[in-house]
Amino acid sequence: MDHQILQTTRELIDEVGYPALTVDQVATRAGVGKAAIYRRYASKAEMAFVATMHDQQLPAPAGTGSLHGDLLALVRAFHVRMAAPAARALAPALISELSVNPELKSRFKDTFLAAEQAAFAEIIEQAVARGELAGAVDPAMAHLLLLGCLASALYILNLPVDDAMITDLAAATTAGITALADRHHSNPDKAEPPSRADKTAEPH
Amino acid sequence: MDHQILQTTRELIDEVGYPALTVDQVATRAGVGKAAIYRRYASKAEMAFVATMHDQQLPAPAGTGSLHGDLLALVRAFHVRMAAPAARALAPALISELSVNPELKSRFKDTFLAAEQAAFAEIIEQAVARGELAGAVDPAMAHLLLLGCLASALYILNLPVDDAMITDLAAATTAGITALADRHHSNPDKAEPPSRADKTAEPH
Numbered sequence: 001m002d003h004q005i006l007q008t009t010r011e012l013i014d015e016v017g018y019p020a021l022t023v024d025q026v027a028t029r030a031g032v033g034k035a036a037i038y039r040r041y042a043s044k045a046e047m048a049f050v051a052t053m054h055d056q057q058l059p060a061p062a063g064t065g066s067l068h069g070d071l072l073a074l075v076r077a078f079h080v081r082m083a084a085p086a087a088r089a090l091a092p093a094l095i096s097e098l099s100v101n102p103e104l105k106s107r108f109k110d111t112f113l114a115a116e117q118a119a120f121a122e123i124i125e126q127a128v129a130r131g132e133l134a135g136a137v138d139p140a141m142a143h144l145l146l147l148g149c150l151a152s153a154l155y156i157l158n159l160p161v162d163d164a165m166i167t168d169l170a171a172a173t174t175a176g177i178t179a180l181a182d183r184h185h186s187n188p189d190k191a192e193p194p195s196r197a198d199k200t201a202e203p204h
Numbered sequence: 205m206d207h208q209i210l211q212t213t214r215e216l217i218d219e220v221g222y223p224a225l226t227v228d229q230v231a232t233r234a235g236v237g238k239a240a241i242y243r244r245y246a247s248k249a250e251m252a253f254v255a256t257m258h259d260q261q262l263p264a265p266a267g268t269g270s271l272h273g274d275l276l277a278l279v280r281a282f283h284v285r286m287a288a289p290a291a292r293a294l295a296p297a298l299i300s301e302l303s304v305n306p307e308l309k310s311r312f313k314d315t316f317l318a319a320e321q322a323a324f325a326e327i328i329e330q331a332v333a334r335g336e337l338a339g340a341v342d343p344a345m346a347h348l349l350l351l352g353c354l355a356s357a358l359y360i361l362n363l364p365v366d367d368a369m370i371t372d373l374a375a376a377t378t379a380g381i382t383a384l385a386d387r388h389h390s391n392p393d394k395a396e397p398p399s400r401a402d403k404t405a406e407p408h
Contacts, residue, residue: 019304092303095360096296105362113361141369144357145349145376151360152352156299157317158309159344168342168384172349175383176376183375 004030005037009051018048018089045097046104048090053112058119067127067177072170074119075146079166082147082154091155117143124177135185137177146173208234209241213255222252222293249301250308252294257316262323271331271381276374278323279350283370286351286358295359321347328381339389341381350377 008030012021023044027034041047062073081087098105121139128136149169153159212234216225227248231238245251266277285291302309325343332340353373357363 088303092296092300096300098362099292099296099359109362138372140363141372141376144353144361144363144373145380148356148361149348149353152356153348155303156355156359157348157352158302158313159348165345168345168387169348171383171387172345172377172380175379176349179375179379180372183372 001030001032001036002040005032005040005047006051009047013048013052013086013089018086018093021048023047042101042103043097045090045093046101046107049094049097049104049108052086052090053094058115061119061122063126065130067123067132068170068174070123070126071146071173071177072167074123075150075166075170075173076163078147079150079161082150083161088154091151095155113143116147120146127177128181133178133181135181137180137184141180142173142177145176146170149173205234205236205240206244209236209244209251210255213251217252217256217290217293222290222297225252227251246305246307247301249294249297250305250311253298253301253308253312256290256294257298262319265323265326267330269334271327271336272374272378274327274330275350275377275381276371278327279354279370279374279377280367282351283354283365286354287365292358295355299359317347320351324350331381332385337382337385339385341384341388345384346377346381349380350374353377 005026008026009021012025012029016025021044023034023037026047027037037047041050059074059077062070064070064073098108117139120142124133124137124139124142127133146169150161150166153161153165159165209230212230213225216229216233220229225248227238227241230251231241241251245254263278263281266274268274268277302312321343324346328337328341328343328346331337350373354365354370357365357369363369
């Protein structure tokens with residue numbers, strides 16, 4: 001029944017769009033009771049999230065041999081998904097729902113977000129092993145710098161996002177991660193009087 | 205009448221919170237007709253946006269004498285506002301409204317966002333004048349790297365944001381902006397076979 005509900009949800013999002021989607025429509029077409037849906041999902045947003053974003057496979061690691069190459073491949077793959085009309089249609093409702101629905105928030109954090117952050121952990125680990133980074137960087141921070149930025153550009157700031165911007169974002173994130181690795185691993189003095197920190201935190 | 209509507213909106217957001225706020229309440233307490241409100245604002249979200257975020261002054265430029273110092277001061281000042289309960293309460297509704305309301309989107313872009321980006325343009329200009337940057341960087345990109353990231357952390361990813369994270373964000377953004385300046389000004393070969401671009405785009 002799970003599969004049937006989610007498949008029907010995807011079909012209806014394609015046909016009528018997310019805003020017009022209702023739990024009633026899904027129940028009717030899938031031939032299940034509304035109560036059965038609400039036992040599984042607290043809301044239309046959670047049902048749509050699970051149907052569209054939650055069960056997607058992450059892109060396979062690119063293994064380009066460089067931190068910049070791996071980040072660029074990753075952000076390009078995510079951009080295709082995140083800029084798709086279905087994702088753009090769902091994002092505002094999902095953002096809104098996440099802020100008021102603790103159950104959806106922990107599901108989002110423990111599955112979707114954790115899997116994305118794990119992909120960054122792997123890329124960072126490989127860069128450390130190659131000697132590109134002075135040490136590990138918090139994968140959640142690396143994720144924020146690249147995909148958090150992209151989400152903001154697409155869903156909050158509504159900026160035009162083209163491949164030149166994606167490329168700049170990957171380059172800036174590479175430099176940012178490199179600076180954080182230096183900051184947390186090469187620099188014994190983490191406390192920072194601003195003028196000294198400026199000299200040590202900035203790569204040149 | 206404008207002032208009265210906006211002042212009443214702010215009072216009611218403080219008293220009942222944004223979700224429970226209605227245009228009716230504002231009309232009644234301000235002693236104006238609902239039609240008068242809707243002639244000015246297309247929706248509750250637009251009215252609340254103008255009342256709370258739109259008319260705030262930007263923080264004065266810090267003038268710390270370094271790119272990193274200026275960015276850190278800026279992001280700290282914005283964090284105080286953006287993490288405030290009123291901003292967190294309004295953000296999801298505003299994000300949602302922006303995605304469907306072209307009038308609010310252009311107001312947001314032409315006033316709020318433009319003013320923020322101008323602050324970045326000034327910081328970048330000073331850094332170029334000091335010789336810290338190889339040349340100017342798109343202020344919209346710099347804004348995205350710092351405040352776009354912060355908005356994502358607060359409003360989409362719901363990450364815990366403390367001063368250590370803010371400090372890392374400023375350091376990463378400084379490195380990112382520096383890398384983009386190098387990329388667009390020092391590097392005559394902007395097209396990029398990945399292996400060469402990696403060497404030129406990453407500061408070491």
